[in-house]
Amino acid sequence: MAQVILFNVTNGLIIGAFYVLMALGLSLILNLSNVINFAHGNFLALGGYLAFTLSPTLGYWGALLISPLLTALIGVVVERLMIRRIYNRDPVYSLLLTFGLAFVMQDAARYIWGPNGLPMGLPDALAQPVTVDLFFITWYRIFMVTIVIVAVIGLFAFLRYTRIGLRIRAGTLDLETVASLGVNVRHLRTFNFAVGCLLAGLSGVLAAGQIGLNPNMGDDLLMPSFIAIIVGGVGSLIGTLFGGLLIGMAAALTTVFYPAASEAVIYAILMIVLLIRPRGLLGEEGMLS
Amino acid sequence: MSQVTLSVRRRTFLKASLALGASQAVGAPFVIRALGDEPVKIGMVNPLTGVLSALAQSEVDGAKHAEAEINKKGGILGRQVQLLVEDSANDVGTGVQKTSKLIDRDKVDVILGDVNSGIAYAMSQVTSEKKVFHIVPGGHTDPITGTNCKWNVFRVCNTTTMDASAVTPELVKRFGKKWFFITPDYAYGHTLQDAFIKALTKLGGTYDGDFLPINNTDFSATLIKARAYKPNVLLNNMGGLTQINCMKQFTQFGMQKQMALGGALFELESIKGCPPEAQTGWWDMEWWWNQPNVPEVVKFVADYRAATKKTPSARDWFGYVSMHTVRLGAEKAKSLEGPKLAAALQDFELPPDVALQPGKVRYRAGDHELMPNIFVGEAHPPKSGADDVFTVAALVPGEEAAGSVADTGCTMVQPT
């Protein structure tokens, strides 16, 4: 029994960690630029595929380091070419744009890497279980959670202690004033978008090691990320963090009792939150309304 | 003022592109008519985009290979064959629409498709209404040649009953009768598990299992439960990428030391997508390329590799067989009309260069299901080449595994 509980708690943390990483990137972009990045799942896939292509030359660790950066770079290109033009327009345009972008990126992935699933090699050290008793916890899972924790702490530290981070946080609340204070808002938004894509790319590399690569791999993580943001509260990164962990844990715990409903419970939480506290658990009234 | 001029430029651009598009649409039918003899048109609808795209593409490859072969030998009824392929995008509305398009606009004589059984079924409603002959190369759900069987629908791939019944005796013989199922929670999964349970209990076996969401990525909870149950065999009924992930996690947890692994289908495309440690277990193949004792197969594989640079999988074979079935049926019926083709193919036996395996391979009259052999064997990392990932241990005749026509629940209603 203890084994089952321990297992499910760790499993919940792992699932939640993934949702958190994805949702944080999405949330960053949403908060500052008011853009729902439908292509976020595709940036995740891109990160995974780039790691797959780079790992023969750079090794696993090199790929882990470089591919999120490359993903961020591609994000910069996308932002400057396309997304930048629709910032101050009706939100319908940003949704359509990222939606179309998602189509193009998914097709490109299928075209470049093929429709078949591809395996992502892991270093042998990581693929082992921790102990014989705890056979279900491989070092890779611990590694994933560690990386996510490092990334999340890094993100929050960055936002709290660096100047750019401060500007991003300020911009989330009142972009006009930030601009009038002499900050180059265009660069800020580009940078913010890049950070969001970096997080997505990192999620992709981690996910690839767990579930392999395929052109649709980001799709299943996109909706839970949305829900994590809504549940946690729009406009609040801590809320997103909390939301992601909550739904991850809920999904994992449900798998113990009724596996077929593990996805349903995420939607149930969404509906409950919308009914009882529409602004989200940690959301602030007035954000993005 | 500048806004108006910009808008005028936009309008011109729009008008030009609409004109271009319209000219394409208008030009197309006229062009075909100018080509002398009308070709025999066969329409294939398959999910070329979406999660099933790898399998769908293989079927298309097989069909195209057959198209080239048939045309080289004079075509069907003296006319060249033209294969028109449409993407159903894994969406029923699109699949039905494309089927209507192929029949109404392109005037195809035969329809092939779809890998997605739901779409295949919806298409069959359209084809039977319009009296067009329809072959389902690779859509597995049982009702297509069972409770929902139709006079104009024939199927190449196996039913879940056939696959389950074929592999069960082998698994029981080698490993034991206590099984644990991991099954996706949708129609195909349920029918597959039911078929397994029926075959297993007939041999006196016991079982437990879990139903998981179709897109489940994390199997840890279920695998722990399986380990606690201590079965002889773990049955992995998941499909596509979820099957691969389940295999990976199974071997990551070192569970192959405690129990055997098996299931119904583990297709070549999927095996190749696995890391070596997950290329394991006992499965069915609906057709396998490595049959050194059958000269037709050796020749076919050599030709196919030369033409397409890849080794044919069961899916390629499905597409290939479907096209040749049309040719053979048309030759026998001397016609391409739906009812006549269907009548000609009742109990029709495929010649060895199409069947590509030993034994009698025929379309059973009662339900229009093809009865090939089922290749039961073991998956393993590549031995002599990248595609040598499966070794056949037994050949189970399809008819033996299928049960009777009455069992399938098919009552064929002939066209009026």
Added chain:
Amino acid sequence: MSLATLTGVARFPEGRRPLVLIAIWAVLLTVPFWLPLLGGYTALAGRVLVFGLAAMGLNMLLGFTGVLSFGHAAYFGLGAYGAGLTLRYLVHSTPLAMLAGTLLGGLAGTLFGMLIVRRRGVYFAMCTIAFGQLWYYLAYSWNSFTGGFDGLRDFHREAVGFGPLTLDITDAGTPFYYFLLAIFAAAVALMGLLLRSPFGRTLLAIRENERRARSLGIPVERHIWLSFSISCFFTALAGTLYALLNNFADPLALHYSLSGYFVVMTVIGGMRTFWGPLLGAAVFVVLQDYISSMTVNWMSFIGAIFILVVLFFPRGLLGTRRRIAAT
């Protein structure tokens, strides 16, 4: 700049409007005659009508009230499932099936609208997406009832009886197209009436300047909620027609990608015009049909169309014309 341009409703000179209407209906009524000559087929026209109606329903909310829903496929799909489930389990009657489906989708929208009516902009859109996916998830998981992943099958449209007359629409040919057109006409007439009424004018006011409308004492939330509801009813009606067209209902009819298609159809045609969405549906459906036959990479082209429309043709086909006429 006249008041007409300010409110975004360019008024045609009195004589032109009836002419435009006559032209549109002439085209629609003669489709079975000219479409095959252009390399089309009648089922394609049916699809255009169904999607066009759905997009026009969405446009009530999007174009005329200025509120973005990116989850309207949910109500479309609910309409389809409602009709299908009725035909399969309850009664073999097409009109009743249509009623059931429309009610199911419309009521779901009405209830959901109540929850989120205070939200705006991007957050509102996010909630609509998530809510839509909830129904998608339900549809493909609830195997025993909805047929799950494989979709709802084993039902088909029944002949419709008007007293002594029976309209046999079970065949997918021309009679069914005219049946669709008739329903479409009725729905569109109703929609036109609503939009031309004081209620409709209030929606326009809310679109143009919500704050000012509120300061005039207009109960903005209630109007938005009503607009949301009504648009869901129309889209659900379109969904019932979709089920009748395919004799099938599947979970993808609820997926957000279809919602995205509806939005892009509305935008391509011109968001703020009445007939824009129908034109947008025609263009999009025909393009998609054509491109997906030409290449496996059709998704790139469709995605590129989305992007190009947003960047270069945001006002859509009819919207551009309107602006020129107004200046």
